[in-house]
Amino acid sequence: xxxxxxxxxxxxxxxxxxxxxxxxxxxxxxxxxxxxxxxxxxxxxxxxxxxxxxxxxxxxxxxxxxxxxxxxxxxxxxxxxxxxxx
Numbered sequence: 001x002x003x004x005x006x007x008x009x010x011x012x013x014x015x016x017x018x019x020x021x022x023x024x025x026x027x028x029x030x031x032x033x034x035x036x037x038x039x040x041x042x043x044x045x046x047x048x049x050x051x052x053x054x055x056x057x058x059x060x061x062x063x064x065x066x067x068x069x070x071x072x073x074x075x076x077x078x079x080x081x082x083x084x085x086x
Contacts, residue, residue, distance in 0.1 A: 054081050 014022075030038060040046055052073035054062035062081035064073035 052078060054078065 011019075049066040049069055049071065051066050052062065052064040053060060062073070062078060064077070066072060
């Protein structure tokens with residue numbers, strides 16, 4: 001994932017200020033919550049590919065966990081969850 005072309009793309013989309021802000025946000029979370037609490041309780045969760053989530057306030061109205069690379073949530077499922085939960 002962190003191959004040179006990927007890093008180059010990230011750097012082209014972000015400037016030093018935005019990357020510094022992102023780094024500080026992670027550092028503040030680690031300082032306030034504690035680094036141990038930031039890690040998943042189940043080590044298998046660190047292998048998760050990603051996912052799509054939609055919230056209305058604190059309630060999750062859509063949870064899709066990618067089972068593999070490219071197993072993205074269908075756009076119609078996202079739009080449906082947003083329109084049916086209003």
